[in-house]
Amino acid sequence: MEKIIQAVRGMSDCLPEECPLWRKVEDVIKNIIGTYGYSEVRIPIVERTHLFRRAIGEVTDVVEKEMYSFRDLNSENLTLRPEGTAGCVRAAIENSLLYNQEQRLWYIGPMFRYERPQKGRYRQFHQFGVEVFGLNGPNIDAELIMISAHIWRELGIDKHVRLEVNSIGSLEVRKKHRIALVSYFKRHVDMLDEDCKRRLHTNPLRIFDTKNTDVQKILGDAPCLSEYLDEGSKQHLIGLCKFLDAAGIAYTVNERLVRGLNYYNRTVFEWITDTLGSQGTLCGGGRYDNLVEQLGGKSTCAVGFAMGLERLILMLKKLELTQVCPSVDVYIVTIGEDSMVVSMQLAVQLRKELPALRIMNHFSGGSFKKQLKRADKVGATIALILGEEEIKKETVVVKDLINGAQNIYSQSEVAKYLAKLSR
Secondary structure (H helix, E strand, O other): OOOOEEEEEEEEOOOOOOHHHHHHHOOOOOOHHHHHOOEEEOOOEEEHHHHHHHHOOOOOHHHHOOOOEEEOOOEEEEEEOOOOOHHHHHHHHHHOOOOOOOOEEEEEEEEEEEOOOOOOOOOEEEEEEEEEEEEHHHHHHHHHHHHHHHHHHHHHHHOOOOEEEEOOOOOHHHHHHHHHHHHHHOOOHOOOOOOHHHHHHHHHHHHOOOOOOOHHHHHHHOOOOOHHHHHHHHHHHHHHHHHHHOOOOHHHHHHOOEEEEOOEEEHHHHHHHEOOOOOOOEEEEEEEOOOOHOOOOOOOOOOOOOOOEHHHHHHHHHHHHHOOOOOHHHOEEEEEOOOOHHHHHHHHHHHHOOOOEEEEEEEOOOOHHHHHHHHHOOOOOOEEEEEEHHHHHHHEEEEEOOOOEEEEEEEEOOHHHHHHHHH
């Protein structure tokens, strides 16, 4: 007998009992971003590999070790997108969305990275992302942080997250800092593990992300990027903090905060939680004012963020904030040979008159008791009962599954009763 085919490691099914919570989170996010006037964009899951190499950086962990890349039948090198910003920038350039105009865009969907699967970190994961083009002030940076804070409040997790912000300055600033950083770490090279030694010659800022406790001991005395910041970057950070203070959003300026992708400049920020252990970053973002030009467009300032939906779902489960609306409002119970046809006719009538009503017909037979158990299992609050007597009199029994009360209505008037309940 052939072995049962299983899902690819790190790529999980979302089962029916889990989907309502996913829909709740997605609906909250989409409703909130809509109130800020942002527009949805849908970008391909597959892009040319060269896009990510140019955008993210050849010597990042994502490009070096984590991308799902392949050669297609036309011998093109393609990659499953590991993040959304590069594809969104490519789409904006290709479709002339940026010339003399600003854009405020959002997207949601799966991303792919080859990593060691663990709770909160998967090979296929889902992100909600926001990208803004053509605005260069700290006010838009602050609005993106306000949007994410709005989402936390709506989901009920705002007391369990904290915000860290920083400025990583300009490219010129980072070059000066890099020289000082490399010099410092070379003096302590014996304390570095192999991964940090590799990063020393590729992206020394990433050494600050190490989980190695021995390496962490020497980080406190390493040259700090804030010592090299240009005046423009300093003022931008001060402006951002003023907007956050005015909005009542608490934050910490973490001078060691960096982001894992090479395209960032000036503002960077992360929302962090302690409820998920080591996978504590819920959302991260910042400015990337050079990326549009780097990918072939005209110089355009930009800022954005992305949040991981799997981690949001895990957090809601951990905090027991998983209550969702049931997927069914009304369950139609049938007794007798002729009742099935009538029940389906009734369902059609009710869907026409009450389009928002969620109705399920019982099709699998069984006793009256069994059918009511099924109604309860799917979360219905009302059962409509059709038996031989109701068929003859063209009536229907309406049973309230919460308090047990029941009444009889004509089949033509039951919609009016249900309409009152749904108000």
